[in-house]
Amino acid sequence: MTARNKDSLRSKLSRLLDQVEKPARYTGGELFSDLSSNTADELLDVALVYPDIYDIGGSNQALVILYDICLRTAGVHVERAYLPWIDMIALMRHNDLPLCTLENTRPLASFDLIGITLPHELAATNILELIDLAGIALSGSERGEDDPLIIGGGPTAFNPEPFADVFDALCIGDGEELFAEVLGVLLQLKQAGRSRAEKLEALAALEGVSICAFRPDAPCELPPQRVRKRVLSDFAHYPAVTRPIVPFIETAQDRLCVEILRGCARGCRFCAAGMLYRPVRERSAQAVVRAVTDGLAATGLNEASLISLSSTDHSQIAPIIRRLNRRYDTTDIKISLPSQRLDAFGSTMAQVACGTQRKGSLTFAPEAGSQRLRNVINKNIDTDDIIQAITTACAAGWRHYKLYFMVGLPTETDTDIIQIVELANLVYDTAVSAVPPGERGQIRVALSCAVFVPKAHTPFQWCGQLGLAEVQRRLRLLRHSGLHKSIKLQWQDPEISQIEAVISRGDRTIGPLIRRAWELGARFDAWSEQFSMTAWRTAAADLGLSLDELAGREYALDATLPWDFVDSGLDKGFLAEEYQRSLTGQVTNDCTRGACVSCGVCAQLDTNVSLAASRSDTSISTGGSSTQIGLDLKPVDCVERATCV
Numbered sequence: 114m115t116a117r118n119k120d121s122l123r124s125k126l127s128r129l130l131d132q133v134e135k136p137a138r139y140t141g142g143e144l145f146s147d148l149s150s151n152t153a154d155e156l157l158d159v160a161l162v163y164p165d166i167y168d169i170g171g172s173n174q175a176l177v178i179l180y181d182i183c184l185r186t187a188g189v190h191v192e193r194a195y196l197p198w199i200d201m202i203a204l205m206r207h208n209d210l211p212l213c214t215l216e217n218t219r220p221l222a223s224f225d226l227i228g229i230t231l232p233h234e235l236a237a238t239n240i241l242e243l244i245d246l247a248g249i250a251l252s253g254s255e256r257g258e259d260d261p262l263i264i265g266g267g268p269t270a271f272n273p274e275p276f277a278d279v280f281d282a283l284c285i286g287d288g289e290e291l292f293a294e295v296l297g298v299l300l301q302l303k304q305a306g307r308s309r310a311e312k313l314e315a316l317a318a319l320e321g322v323s324i325c326a327f328r329p330d331a332p333c334e335l336p337p338q339r340v341r342k343r344v345l346s347d348f349a350h351y352p353a354v355t356r357p358i359v360p361f362i363e364t365a366q367d368r369l370c371v372e373i374l375r376g377c378a379r380g381c382r383f384c385a386a387g388m389l390y391r392p393v394r395e396r397s398a399q400a401v402v403r404a405v406t407d408g409l410a411a412t413g414l415n416e417a418s419l420i421s422l423s424s425t426d427h428s429q430i431a432p433i434i435r436r437l438n439r440r441y442d443t444t445d446i447k448i449s450l451p452s453q454r455l456d457a458f459g460s461t462m463a464q465v466a467c468g469t470q471r472k473g474s475l476t477f478a479p480e481a482g483s484q485r486l487r488n489v490i491n492k493n494i495d496t497d498d499i500i501q502a503i504t505t506a507c508a509a510g511w512r513h514y515k516l517y518f519m520v521g522l523p524t525e526t527d528t529d530i531i532q533i534v535e536l537a538n539l540v541y542d543t544a545v546s547a548v549p550p551g552e553r554g555q556i557r558v559a560l561s562c563a564v565f566v567p568k569a570h571t572p573f574q575w576c577g578q579l580g581l582a583e584v585q586r587r588l589r590l591l592r593h594s595g596l597h598k599s600i601k602l603q604w605q606d607p608e609i610s611q612i613e614a615v616i617s618r619g620d621r622t623i624g625p626l627i628r629r630a631w632e633l634g635a636r637f638d639a640w641s642e643q644f645s646m647t648a649w650r651t652a653a654a655d656l657g658l659s660l661d662e663l664a665g666r667e668y669a670l671d672a673t674l675p676w677d678f679v680d681s682g683l684d685k686g687f688l689a690e691e692y693q694r695s696l697t698g699q700v701t702n703d704c705t706r707g708a709c710v711s712c713g714v715c716a717q718l719d720t721n722v723s724l725a726a727s728r729s730d731t732s733i734s735t736g737g738s739s740t741q742i743g744l745d746l747k748p749v750d751c752v753e754r755a756t757c758v
């Protein structure tokens with residue numbers, strides 16, 4: 114692309130900025146973004162793209178890590194792009210302007226490789242929107258020699274089938290080593306002048322890469338070769354990113370994020386991330402403290418978040434917090450733990466962590482109201498743990514609480530629903546009685562309910578989702594079961610959850626459904642005000658499909674599943690046994706505190722649990738619940754996982 118064309122595009126896009134909300138989404142130029150131009154033909158041109166707006170993707174940890182890898186790889190030039198908001202999309206389409214990168218206003222179509230992270234299923238139509246806005250063919254089979262290769266990765270890629278037509282390749286598992294290998298292969302083949310087909314052949318030879326075109330079209334038919342998940346075994350010594358791009362506007366993670374551990378061994382049976390990112394690997398306290406201090410000094414940010422799926426599980430979390438507290442005691446810098454556990458919070462963490470955190474709202478996720486159902490999902494904290502945590506948090510100054518539950522979990526009955534209300538009321542009463550009389554009016558409790566979505570590679574992968582009518586009935590029951598009038602109740606739109614369920618366990622028939630829904634106007638499906646069930650229903654009808662049947666599909670334990678060709682390391686027999694144990698309420702222990710439970714990952718993937726110290730000294734023996742410092746950012750489904758690389 115010539116300099117004149119680039120300037121022309123930039124000036125045309127600039128002229129649109131005074132007509133859109135938040136122009137800073139489109140200007141780039143942030144601290145630590147690489148504004149250099151690619152002036153050498155032999156360099157590999159990479160565009161990293163997030164399939165949602167800058168406000169959500171600007172701090173996405175997967176993009177932060179992948180961008181850093183590109184900057185450190187000789188011969189690679191990297192830029193970024195995000196999906197514009199609907200106002201900007203409309204103007205760009207009206208003016209016939211393609212989606213461009215932030216760094217140098219280059220059309221995505223001019224790059225060698227487009228890397229798109231798949232953070233969740235509801236980004237599916239956004240991916241089509243951004244590829245189309247870039248002027249690139251939506252189907253991999255329609256792309257030619259001059260088109261970029263489009264490669265995806267992230268947690269949703271573990272079931273590649275719904276995305277098989279769109280992506281040329283999908284990367285499965287931790288991205289650090291795998292993405293570097295992908296870059297190396299493509300750089301070499303570009304310099305050798307090799308064809309698109311030869312590049313795909315070479316990528317197919319890398320462990321962890323699924324080449325969509327090489328998969329058979331028939332749904333549920335196993336391919337000749339399984340694709341094995343990649344694991345970054347030496348996570349402990351892999352350098353944390355301490356010079357991330359610092360956005361100009363507020364984003365989902367408006368702070369320095371340091372990933373302190375990867376994986377979770379609690380074994381919650383509904384949780385895909387907990388299953389998919391095993392085994393648990395920790396950075397040392399020294400490495401964490403150094404990353405925080407270096408990162409804060411480099412970026413000038415005044416908050417650092419110690420992120421992971423369950424940060425209070427880190428074997429050295431108390432000394433880490435104490436050291437950071439000492440260092441930043443006399444400054445306005447805050448250290449936060451966005452993912453905590455209820456039981457751990459109730460003991461040591463309330464004392465060491467609360468002093469450093471904003472007294473915003475503290476979010477606990479018991480997930481189920483009854484002990485029986487918490488055992489079914491292997492989240493078997495008891496009521497005493499919850500009451501203890503609330504009492505301790507109140508004593509430490511917290512006044513606002515959010516409680517997360519799920520409706521429609523396997524084996525759920527009306528009694529379980531009513532017990533959600535009873536537990537929420539108990540939390541409210543406990544909090545009110547735990548604070549001085551003059552402060553009781555400050556207590557706020559919000560109850561948030563999501564609809565259970567069965568996910569691939571979990572013990573509940575064989576279960577169907579409840580139909581919409583039954584979900585609505587249970588939500589009505591929840592609303593009319595005596596919830597304290599001071600407790601604010603909200604729930605996730607069940608129709609959005611149904612679409613998530615359709616895609617999460619979908620086969621190749623789902624790709625055309627996504628495409629048809631997008632043609633009918635579906636996009637930003639995770640944003641409730643943008644979501645269009647009409648588009649999805651019409652698309653399903655056009656293709657002779659039923660959304661209720663797709664979301665509610667149950668599989669026999671011995672059935673071949675559409676995602677079986679992806680080897681997550683988890684033994685399918687382990688998942689089946691976990692499912693059967695769930696039906697009788699048997700809990701399974703955490704292998705970082707007890708014996709290996711033979712999930713299969715370590716032996717299968719030649720890796721191991723890697724802790725910075727023993728976890729046996731922490732007071733967690735019965736499982737528990739994760740907690741999050743609440744961020745009132747939309748969409749609610751876009752909570753970042755530290756391991757979405």
Ligand code: SF4
Pocket residue numbers: 378391392393704705708709710711712713714715716721722
């Ligand atoms: S194989 Fe054993 S030690 Fe390794 S993650 Fe699974 S349960 Fe834990």
